[in-house]
Amino acid sequence: MNGPVVVGVDGSSSSMAAVEVAAREARLRDVRLRLVHAFSWPAAHVPPGRPWEPSGAGLRELIDGTLAEAERRACQRAPGIEVVREVVVGEPVTVLQIESCTASLVVVGSRGLSRFGALLLGSTAGHLAAHAACPVLVVRGRPNPAGPVLLAVDGSPAAHGAVEFAFAQASLHGKDLIALHAWPTRSERTYDAPSDPPFVTYDEDRLRDEEQRVLAEALGGLGEKFPDVTVHRRLVRGRIRHSLIEASAEAGIVVVGARGRGGFTGLLLGSVSQAVLHHAHCQVAVVRTGAV
Known part of the structure; x- marks a missing residue:
């Protein structure tokens, strides 16, 4: 537009x-x-x-x-x-x-x-x-003028607009893009695929491979559309809200979707987006589905 x-x-x-x-x-x-x-x-x-x-x-x-x-x-x-x-x-x-x-x-x-x-x-x-x-x-906050664009990646279809906006923002400003995807600790989640029984054993290697796939698929194709943007994929183990807020201290802007996976369909602004809006150390861009 x-x-x-x-x-x-x-x-x-x-x-x-x-x-x-x-x-x-x-x-x-x-x-x-x-x-x-x-x-x-x-x-x-x-x-x-x-x-x-x-x-x-x-x-x-x-x-x-x-x-x-x-x-x-x-x-x-x-x-x-x-x-x-x-x-x-x-x-x-x-x-x-x-x-x-x-x-x-x-x-x-x-x-x-x-x-x-x-x-x-x-x-x-x-x-x-x-x-x-x-x-x-x-x-808001005190953004690092030389800091990169920080993107929260959750792999949901609703977040595609945020991913594209982050790439475009990095290209416009001549900044690197850090694509951050957080995966939970053992105490926070037990991995289960559709075929897994309820008592599935936690498999850390399998979970890491799955989360790497989610991150790769979320960024797929946009590297070719924005060849001038250097992308750093960051897979971290921990809570996404804490990880994003901590990483925002070195960023120029953090980009999040309005709602990610796992939320209630009626909740238009997810808990991660709300937390970042209130606590990030830099500017925050929130992108709804279809808003780009």
Whole structure:
């Protein structure tokens, strides 16, 4: 998709950091940067998604000043990009979800001001990660500028979009890609194939071979599509959440799917994605099935 990179702006330091990241992403993708401020105005009775025409000059000046500062930072970070400002009536979650339908990427900060993001990871970011029509990038932590793209591989069909996004991100930024797949310890899981009886004996070599196959199949074909990306396969033994959060300390960004295998079908944002959103040391991209 060649849609714009959309970033939520509320004037907080977190959203301004998101603006700078979004500006760079827009320049690398050669698309417009769309600065969106969502404004709740119950008395206006304007449907969500409609442009806002404020009657209060003081409020207009405040919001215009916020967007002007956001545009200044964006152009400073990525000179020459096309920037569009938009003030839209509606709750931030709803507005940004609508924006995601025509965007190539939505970028948000990890904290915000007032209703825009006081509980961002519990509302705006979490909701967008579960429902957005395009990948969502949450700017948080202290990413390593020279760090690689870290990809969580679980082998589920639902995670294919995350794998492709990670390869594309590594290619755009000229970074290596670390594909991390965690396999459980003996105390966490007993391997059983469809033909195995319930009392199957744990076979570590067999389990390792199976997990290596899962990792290889998840990456299959994308190496040819992105020949400029150097891929490092990392098979680790342990819990995936802990392994990802620990590895994120040296990464520039971690990419996860919205939901992996083993979860409830109604749970749109899996436990791994939620844990990474809250605890990763770097930026987090969450990619839903079909969002790339």
